[in-house]
Amino acid sequence: MxxxxxxxxxxxxxxxxxxxxxxxxxxxxxxxxxxxxxxxxxxxxxxxxxxxxxxxxxCLACYPIRTAVVSTYRDLYRHWTSCPPCEDAALIGEPLCAEAQTQQTALLRARTAAHKGQPICVSCHEPITQHELEAGAFAPLIWMGYSSPHRGFLHTGACMWHGS
Ligand SMILES: [Zn+2]
Ligand SMILES: [Zn+2]
Ligand SMILES: [Zn+2]
Structure with missing residues (x-):
């Protein structure tokens, strides 16, 4: 990557x-x-x-909610970039490992609390649907924008073959 x-x-x-x-x-x-x-x-x-x-x-109300969106993403990203079995599974569209699934669940809970919508897949540019999110069929991908890195997502399976 x-x-x-x-x-x-x-x-x-x-x-x-x-x-x-x-x-x-x-x-x-x-x-x-x-x-x-x-x-x-x-x-x-x-x-x-x-x-x-x-x-x-x-404000004091938004801060923990938004911090959770970022920290849960960071946790999943750190795991993802250091867990070869997760990448192997994702390439063939299989669920990530148990630890990653726990992190995916925490991430979705944090995004829901922050009223985040469906993320757009960095690879195919289609939304990652609620069903796909709940099935864990997504992976994190930090991509470089014009001047700064952005937190992104992509579908597992075929979208991973040319997503990075
Ligand atoms: Zn606020
Ligand atoms: Zn893993
Ligand atoms: Zn996709």
Missing amino acids: SAPEDHDLADVQFFEIPPMHQLTAEQNSGAACVWCADHLAPGTGVDLQSSIGWAPYS
Whole structure:
């Protein structure tokens, strides 16, 4: 796989924040939560530690939900990139190993809590359906965008043969 090396949570957390141009001026200045747009009194939100000149903040409710989306992805990704049996199984469309299945379940629970929709397969560009998600017929794939890596998914089976 041509995926970039491991990312720590701080790096990957960043990818969950919507891009600056999708946020309001209040959200970009840290006066409102980047996810739910609730107003934040000064000093009450969570500093998402962005770059100079941009101050995204989260409310206390959204932060653990969004952090779980990233941390469960990270756990599955770390496992996936170090478990050859998982890759062998995925190439022929078989379920991943038991440990990975537990991580997939945690990831789906976190995505549901964050109201994430069906991810688009990086390989075939079709949605990964709820049925496919629940069957564990997906794998993580971090791909490089124009300037930063993105957390992605692809179907197991044929989509893996040319997905990386
Ligand atoms: Zn919020
Ligand atoms: Zn595995
Ligand atoms: Zn696909």
